[in-house]
Amino acid sequence: MSLTVSERLGAFVAGSDWRDITPAVRREATRTLLNHLGCALGVAGDPAVGAALDVMRACSAAPTATVVGQTARLDAMGAAFVNAIAANLLDYDDTHLRTVIHPAAPVAPPVLALAEQEGRSGAEALHAFLLGAEVACRVGNGVSPGHYARGWHITSTCGVIGAAAGCARLLGLSAAQTAHAIGIATSQSAGTVENLPSAAKNVSVGSAARNGILAALLARSGYEAAPQAIEGPLGWARAMGDAPDTDAMLDGLGTQWEAARNTYKPYPAGIVFHAVIDACLELRERLGAPDPASIAAVEVAGDALLLARGDRVVNNARDARVSIHHCAALGLLRGRAGVVDFEAPAAADPLLAAFRAKVTARLDESLPRGAARVTLHLADGRREEAMVASPRGSAGRPLSDAELDAKFRDNAALGGFAAKAEAQIAAIRAIADAPGLGAMMRLLAAP
Missing domain, CATH: 3.30.1330.120 (2-methylcitrate dehydratase PrpD)
Known part of the structure; x- marks a missing residue:
């Protein structure tokens, strides 16, 4: 009997070997994180971020994770929620053009928060982020363009699935457990295009990040999901759109990296x-x-x-x-x-x-x-x-490393972190060699 989509993705995530990831793919994952964290720093003083922080602080468990640009720390779920909102707030973050998913916002915050809490290395965090982003984009490939056209905010709806996959990898879940985490995430997938011009968009992006952690933790504790949670007759894809293109989700998995096709915006607009x-x-x-x-x-x-x-x-x-x-x-x-x-x-x-x-x-x-x-x-x-046909920042005219660094500096200055920007850039670019995330995350916090 052939494996389902969740099972194939679960096996891919659990079985991936960092040593098999090419330098080019590693580099793009690092560039994505740099862009993502700069966007979050730039809105550190925004009222929307402050309001989310206040809400999550009131219900946070032990503070184990950094909130980017803030003095406060929260539990992993709370930090993931606020950091996801911050990174996506100005529509200045990364974009996977085929699906228009912004993969970093829902996937990077939960992975970084869990990695900080669990004491994982920079390479482990980067690898988990890459795998989660890949899952989000591939699932998005299989439901585009109909999914978005029907009104689903694909960054959130696919992002939670990628977040669950990335967190499952970081927690060391088996292939079967990872498949269940992915399936559990489909039951937490939400967010509508109608809400994009409002703060309700923030909620769906933040919830995708937070619920990715929840899905992985539940799978680790024995929760299970339907094997065909994604492609089944009454599964996620058909409930939110048309029959899925499972080939687009799975073909070339592990050799053709969708996450390496990510792009970065020169302008803070859609x-x-x-x-x-x-x-x-x-x-x-x-x-x-x-x-x-x-x-x-x-x-x-x-x-x-x-x-x-x-x-x-x-x-x-x-x-x-x-x-x-x-x-x-x-x-x-x-x-x-x-x-x-x-x-x-x-x-x-x-x-x-x-x-x-x-x-x-x-x-x-x-x-x-x-x-x-x-x-x-x-x-x-x-x-x-x-x-x-190919605007600046597109696949045809990608931003260079120097342009990404300049964008990070501008965002850091907007958030009040100009003096730390060079150290922050250096730490993020060196994440794959870091024994842990503590030093990098301290640089990204407010003093």
């Missing part, structure tokens, strides 16, 4: 908007920073996902990060798209608001995911057009 920003920056440069009055209208064309995510009215900062209109306005008017350009003052800026009203979105099914075409209709009757 990944599908980066081509819009780049196209508008190109047009701004071509026209010599034009007067806004010289632009009568702006048309942005893209695929269905771009329009579904971003054809919206901007009422607040969360809307701005997922708005076609705001991204176009930033590129053309400000010539930049940094963290401050998506905050509340920018969302309420009357000049940006007036220009957003000039922007319309149009479906162009010929454009691939992640691409955008921007057409300017100028007041003098001329038209200017720019099309971007």
